[in-house]
Amino acid sequence: MTMAAYAMLAAATYQHSGFFTPLYHIASVFASPQTMMTSMQQAMMGDSFYFTLAPAAAGAVIHMMVGAVFGALFGIGAALLRLRGTILVAAALVWGVVVFAVSTWVGLPLAAAIFGSGDQIRNMTSMVGLGTFLIEHLLFGLMLGLLLLLEHRSHRH
Template structure:
């Protein structure tokens, strides 16, 4: 019975972390898109940048050029935007699942887990910038746009995005834990 409970608990931690990672990746993407807009590189450019993992970088360049030349800051290309969002959310789910496992071993409150999440976000930044993105660029033969994503987005922006990802991830995982612990006594009392 303990092994089944332990397996179920780990499975739940992975699922909660993955779901929180998807939501945190959306918050991160919104920040990246606002940053791109204010840098005059096009609101949707970050999505096209991510999509260039498996497509060429023409859509990203089109978006950047349109905004940079005083044109449309909101150049929207549905296919690459959706592809970029999907890749980003899947990556967020993966990193979130790992965090869910880590957090399941920690007995911390919301604020402390948000802090651990922020530190985790920095680790995700470092792993992405120095290992994950160069490796993905090599595997998918996507070149400099992926390999040098942190530099192209701006190092400061890229770090802040990942710190935000981590904080939101930590808060959501802690909130799920709190919700579950609050509902647990009711479940026991009902049986």
């Protein structure tokens, strides 16, 4: 959720592409990119909050499912390695970078090829901006590590 919130705030502020555009961007893996393009056009004309429920919901669900899979993989690895405390959080940050790299150079191009999604998925990292995309994934890793740390500590008491 933190990653998505950052992406949406970035899109509405310094990217000037529209608050909900990241959700439409993600949804375009399965759907037409038209809603994403309309959102970006509306933002250029001063309406940063163009909203259409179905593609926004689809983008949110797709994003959360992908995040859940990457989060579960990390959780399993962290449990097997018995990561705790600061090491757990640091490892989760590194995992965020790994997810960034896998998404950028494997997952997104593969999804574009499999689903015929086109350049908006294949080139998502460059469209969003390398720095923004990396920060999003670092936030994913940080929150994942903190949540697992809190979960571990709550089971100790």
